Amino acid sequence: MMYNFNEIEAKWQKYWAEQQTFKAENNSTKPKYYVLDMFPYPSGAGLHVGHPLGYIASDIYARYKRHKGFNVLHPQGYDSFGLPAEQYAIQTGQHPAITTEANIKTYRRQLDQMGFSFDWSREVRTSSPEYYKWTQWIFIQLFNSWYNNSLDKAESIGALVDVFSQEGNSNIDAVCDDAIPVFTADEWNSFSSDRQQQLLLQYRLTYLAETEVNWCPELGTVLANDEIVNGVSERGGYPVTRKKMTQWSMRISAYAERLLQGLQTIDWTDALKESQRNWIGKSVGATVVFDLKDHASTIEVFTTRPDTIFGVSFMTLAPEHELVNQITSLAQKPAVDAYVLATAKRSERERMADVKTISGVFTGAYAEHPFTKKPVPVWIGDYVLAGYGTGAVMAVPCGDQRDYDFAKHFNIEIPNIFEGVDISTEAFTDKGTTVIANSDFLTGLEYKEASKQAIDALEAKNHGVGKINYRLRDAVFSRQRYWGEPFPVYYINGLPQMIASEHLPISLPEVEKYLPTEEGEPPLGRAEVWAWDTTLNAVVENDKIDHKTIFPLELNTMPGWAGSSWYFNRYMDAHNSNELASTEALNYWKEVDLYIGGSEHATGHLLYARFWQKFLFDLGVVPVDEFAKKLINQGMILGMSAFVGRVEGTNTFISADKITTESIQWIHADVSFVNASDELDVSAFKSWREEFKNAEFISENESHFKVKREVEKMSKSKYNVVNPDDIVSDYGADSLRLYEMFLGPLEQYKPWNTSGITGVHNFLKKLWKLYVSENRSKVTSAVATKDHLKTLNKTIKKVTEDIENFSFNTSVSTFMIAVNELTAQGCTSKTILEPLLVLIAPYAPHIAEELWEQLGHKESITTAEFPEFDASHLVESVKAYPISFNGKMRFTLELSLDLSKEEIEAAVMGNEKTLAQLEGRVPKKVIVVPGKIVNIVG
C-alpha cells in the first residue's frame, strides 16, 4: 500500500466533519484554552499559499493543547464587509452579498482541504444581520455612555443627565469637547430638549461632529488615519485630501491612558506594543497661556519642557491657526496671507516630504512672556502642525532643534539657559541632568525639579496648567459606503436618535446602484425603503417621511473595523439571539489565550478591539478588559517573482545572464513558466500574451533562457501567486502544513519556493514506510531498545519545547531525524511508534490519523494524550570538551539535560571511554557545577 495522501486526507476531513471532532463545549472539567486567528476578508482571488501560515501555526497549537487535555476553542469566521466586494458591485451591478457568499464558499473549501481543526459550528460573518445586530447594539451602548474621568470608566448617559438636572455640569470631569459652556441645574432644566440633546452629544462616547476628515475622492469615502499610508489610501493607493464633513466619531481618546497601561498586562511582542505606544503618543508637559500685547486674546501652547520657559525667544503658530488673521499687523498682512495661501495649496504629502526647508513669516504681533513680561515676537511657520497640541508652540531655540533652525534662519535671538553647554552649532535637547541657568527662580535646578516648579508657578499665576497630551485622535466612524453595517440611527430635527435595541437588526436596504447619489449622498441615499416609522417601529419607504412619526435614517455605514472589534467575544456563544453572548459563556472563556495574526493590524484593528473591549468591560458586559492574553504576529510568505528582460522599444528578449546593455525593461512573467534553475519555458511565455507571440529570444541556447528573480509580496498583478489547491493536490495538505512551518521562523518574512516541498513530502513517505510495508502494518509488540527510547524521548523533549516556544520550524527537522534514526534502527516497536504519531499529529494530522487507525485504534488520534518525556533514557548523551587550564588538563563535560549530581556522575563514569578516546586520558575526579556544565580533572 502506497502513501495515498489524497485519499487519506479526504477520508479524515470527512470523518472530522461528521463526528464534529473539534466542536468545543462551553463547559468542561478540563481547563479552557482559546486559540484564535484573525478572521479573513473573503476576497475574490481566494487563498494563496501565504495566507494559511498563521492558521497552520494556530492549528498546531490548538491540536497540541487538545492532546494536553485542554478544552480548546478554535473558531473561524469571515470579516465579510469591505471595499472590494463593493467595488466589484459598482463595476458589475452584482450584489455584494452574492459575491461575498461565493467567495466564502471558495475560502471554506480551501480551508477545509488543509485539515484545520476549526469549530465551524461557531462561524461568524460580520455581514450577516444576526451578527451585526450586536455591532449595532454596541454602537447604541457607546451612544448612551460618557467617560467619567473621576471614576476612570464609562458610565451611562442617564447618570450624567441626573447630575446636570441637579447641579449643572461644573463638577463633571468628563472626556468631552473642549468648547462646552458651563451651565447650572436651573439652566439645564430650562434648555429645550433639542439644546439638551446637542449638549449631551458632546459627551457621548460616539458623537456626531463636523470634523476635518481624510477624504478619498476615488473611493468616495472618508478614511481613518490608520487607513492612510504615506498620504495615499491603504487600499488602492489613491490620493487623500482634507475635507470638512459631519461624521460619527468614536471617543477612543477617552481610553488613551488605559490603552497604554493595559499594554503592560498582556504578552504581545515589544515591537507591536511600541507601535501602539507611538500611536497613542503620550507626552507629559504643560499648557502655557501667553497674553498678547495690544490684543485681548491669548495664545495657548503645549510644551513638554516647561523648565525651559525662560529660553523662549519667539512663538510660532501653525498657518491654519485661528488667531493668525486677528493678530497679524497691517504691515505684515500681505506676507502672512501669501504664506498661508501657499501652505494651504501644498498637500499633506508635499509638506511631509519636504521637512528640510525652513519657512515662516513674522505676524507683526508680540506676546508677553508670563514671567519676564518681555515682548515675544509671534511668527507663523509650517513646521507647527495645526492638528497636534494647540497648533502653537513657545519656541525655545536653545533647547529644540526645529526652533533653533528656525531662529538661525530668521536671525532670531537664541538665549542660552543651560549651565556650561555650548549651543553655537546646535540645540541642546538632552533632558539629562543639566542645570538650568539664566532662568530666575529656576536657575540651578535640573529638568525634573525645574519643570515641576515652572508648572507650579504658572498655575499660581493662572497662566498655565500641567497637562498630558496624547497624539491619539478620536476615530471617524462613518463611511460613505453601501457594504457595511447600517447605523441604528434616525434623525429628528437633524438630531440623531437611537432605535431601541429590541428592533435590531436594522438590515441593509436594497439599492439599484452602489454609487453615491447625484447629490453626493452615500449609496444608502438611493434606497427606497429607508425611513424609520416610530409608531410601527419598522423601516418604511422614504416617500412616507413626514417628520412627525416617520423620519429619515442615517445614510452612512460603519467602517470595516466595527465588526472586527468584538468578534472574538461572539465565538464564545455565536448563535445567541438575546445577547451578544451569554454571561456564562463569557465568564467561561473570558479572553483569547493565543491570538495569531499579521502585524499590519498593530494600530488599527488591535487598538480598536482593545478600546471596545475596555468599553464593554466598563459596561459589565465582558469580564476582562484585555481581549487577548498573548499575541503572535506571523510573518508573510512572499512570492518569488520572475522577470524577463526586453530591450526597450523592441520585441527582443535577452536572457538575464546575457544582458550587457542598460536599456532593459523588466516584465513580470508568470512564475509557472519558470523552472527551478530560473529558466523560462519560452513557448509557454510566447503563447501567454498576443504581444509576445512573435518576440525574439536571445540566449545561449533555446532551453536556457534565464529570468531574473526577485522577492516580492504575493499578488496576482505580479504573477507570482502560488495556489494552495495545486500544492494540496500534488503533495497533500500534510506536506503543505509541514512545509510552511519548515520554511523558517513563524514571525519571519520569507519567500516561497515550491521546489523545497519535496523534502517534507519525502519525509511523509518515509514515515509511512516506517509503519506500513506492502499491505501490512510493520508495527509489532517488540520490546523497545535503548536506542529507540533515546530517539523517542529526544524527540518528545524537542517537539514539546518547540511547540511551547512557537518554533514550529525546528520540530519538522526533529521529526525527520527521528524517522531516519528509527528506520536505521529497524524499529517496529509499538511502544515507540505509537507516541511518535501523537507528536506528529498536530503538524500532519491526516497521516497521523490514518496510521493511528492502522495501529488498531477506534478513536481519533485527537483524543490521545501527548507523550511525556522521560529523562532517564537520555542520560548517556554526553559531550566532552578537553581544555587546558592553569597548566592542568581538565575536561568540561556537557550533558543535554538537567540532572541530579548523582546522575551526572554516573553518566560521566559511564563515558570514560569517550573521554579516553578524546584525550587519551581517563578522568579521575568529577567536579559537578550546578546546571549542565561539569568540570572533570583528568
Next chain:
RNA sequence: GCUGAAGUGGUGGAAUUGGUAGACACGUUGGACUUAAAAUCCAAUGUCCAUUAGGACGUACGGGUUCAAGUCCCGUCUUCAGUACCA
C-alpha cells in the same frame, strides 16, 4: 532622525545558560537501479592547501572579556519593518 528586529555555505535556515558552527532540507555533483525517464536509494558538498592521516581560515567589519564567543561588552557598516516637523 527615532523605535524595533536582524546580518551564519550556492539557497531556506539549525546551534539550550558562552561549550565540537553549518543540524535538517533544497540545490549541485557522482554512483546504483532502469532500454530510457520518473520515482527511490547511496555518497560527496563552508573556503583554501594536502588530496591518504591531516592542516589553516571561517558566523557583516574592527577591537575587547574568557580556558572557550555566532552567542557577552565597546565601536563601525549594512538590511528589513514601523513611525515621524508630536513642540
